[in-house]
Amino acid sequence: MEWQKLATECGAPLWFLPIPEVEHLAIGVLIECGSRDEVWPEEAGLNHFREHCYFQGTCLSLRTRRDVTAHLEDVGGTMNALTTEEITLFFHTVPADAVERSIRVLGESLSYPRFPKEEIPAQKEIVIHELKTDEDDPYEFLAERWRRRRMKGHPLAQTEGGLVCSIR
16 A cells, blocks of 8 residues: 545645545545744634634535535534644544545635634634633643643743633
């Protein structure tokens, strides 16, 4: 098995490793932009917040969050995303025969996102809830404090989720 590279319409390379014996696969788009790229504290959490907004629908055929979700769930797929200090990753897990559908959803969601104004307050609250949940988890709490102390003065000291005051 060897990695294969496909050219896409937008020019971004698509790399994949064919594994004929698998029934499901994970596919994603990795963007080299994370919390270290934000201006702190003004933009703290902007990448994490934007990650949430990409699931709200598109300006093309997948107009609503329900359209985006249903397009994958109808074939047994799931979607998720994550933001770290250095990257933002959008990914799907789908049956192997639904890879074209997954690529279309990822491409449309990231190239033609629709951020409905009425959804912004709800997404802010979801992000704030995630930040507070992390503070309640002893592992997350200690790991975060350790990283801030260890990386003090460096962009990697910036928490990937952001700050509640900046998200509001």
